[in-house]
Amino acid sequence: MTAQLLAKAENTSAVEIIRFNTAAQAERAAAAVLRRHITQTANSVLGLATGRTMLPVYAWLRQWHREGELSFAQSTSFNLDEYCGLASDDPSSFVSYMRLNLFDHVDMAKGRFHFPDQTHPEAFDARIRDSGGIGLQLLGIGRNGHIGFNEPGADRGSRTRVVTLSVSTRMANAGDFPAGTPVPEQAVTMGIATILEAERIVLLATGSGKADILRRAFQGPVGSDCPASYLQLHNHVTVICDSAAAAQLEEPS
Ligand code: GLP
Numbered sequence: 001m002t003a004q005l006l007a008k009a010e011n012t013s014a015v016e017i018i019r020f021n022t023a024a025q026a027e028r029a030a031a032a033v034l035r036r037h038i039t040q041t042a043n044s045v046l047g048l049a050t051g052r053t054m055l056p057v058y059a060w061l062r063q064w065h066r067e068g069e070l071s072f073a074q075s076t077s078f079n080l081d082e083y084c085g086l087a088s089d090d091p092s093s094f095v096s097y098m099r100l101n102l103f104d105h106v107d108m109a110k111g112r113f114h115f116p117d118q119t120h121p122e123a124f125d126a127r128i129r130d131s132g133g134i135g136l137q138l139l140g141i142g143r144n145g146h147i148g149f150n151e152p153g154a155d156r157g158s159r160t161r162v163v164t165l166s167v168s169t170r171m172a173n174a175g176d177f178p179a180g181t182p183v184p185e186q187a188v189t190m191g192i193a194t195i196l197e198a199e200r201i202v203l204l205a206t207g208s209g210k211a212d213i214l215r216r217a218f219q220g221p222v223g224s225d226c227p228a229s230y231l232q233l234h235n236h237v238t239v240i241c242d243s244a245a246a247a248q249l250e251e252p253s
Contacts (some may be wrong), residue, residue, distance in 0.1 A: 023206035023242040030204040031060035037056035047137030058101040072108035080148035124160040137198035145226035149189035160193030205245040215248040
């Protein structure tokens, strides 16, 4: 309790919460933040996320690229996480997800997108640092408060590492695997400290399934019970959500 209170007292949080009526509006707004960042920043370094929430975001980025409004030619990206034990061309891998939904459709050079590697997880943070650091990190949120694959219990100081997935996360992601294929038990993920080093963070949450966790993450105590709550310790976080995901947030007084 004391630790939680201290964390709150030291909190210099500047979490900005932007609510939209519909998920479609929230998704477009999140994509527009990325577009603005990419077009206004020379050699932008992006932190990218997977999950169902992000599919419409990447659809917007593809569309803007097709229409000639957005180029990734000078961008570099680092994805948050990947399952252990899957070949990169496995259709359920996050590499496949990103190729299918973004990389194969835009002009980002092949060597410029990066995924954490289970055999050398510690090299990822150094690589991010060598690239100049992540300028904009896109995040989703798991129903148990995970960000990347930092499950409840994750340490504030954690770095890119191999983690064991919770049963609830494996169940939530089972639909991304063919029937009868178990979700891997382990994954490699950027750590909390890695994520908090990004200059700016944009978290997108849509749908009523995220309402409870959004309140816990941004209006509850900071701590490992809800890893997304560590984002309150960052000085430039924007949460973009629809009214369904925002339903349990208290209105600012
Ligand atoms: C996944 C990913 C996260 C993602 C989260 C929510 O397992 N590792 O990066 O944000 O779970 O996923 P969804 O958007 O499908 O709800």
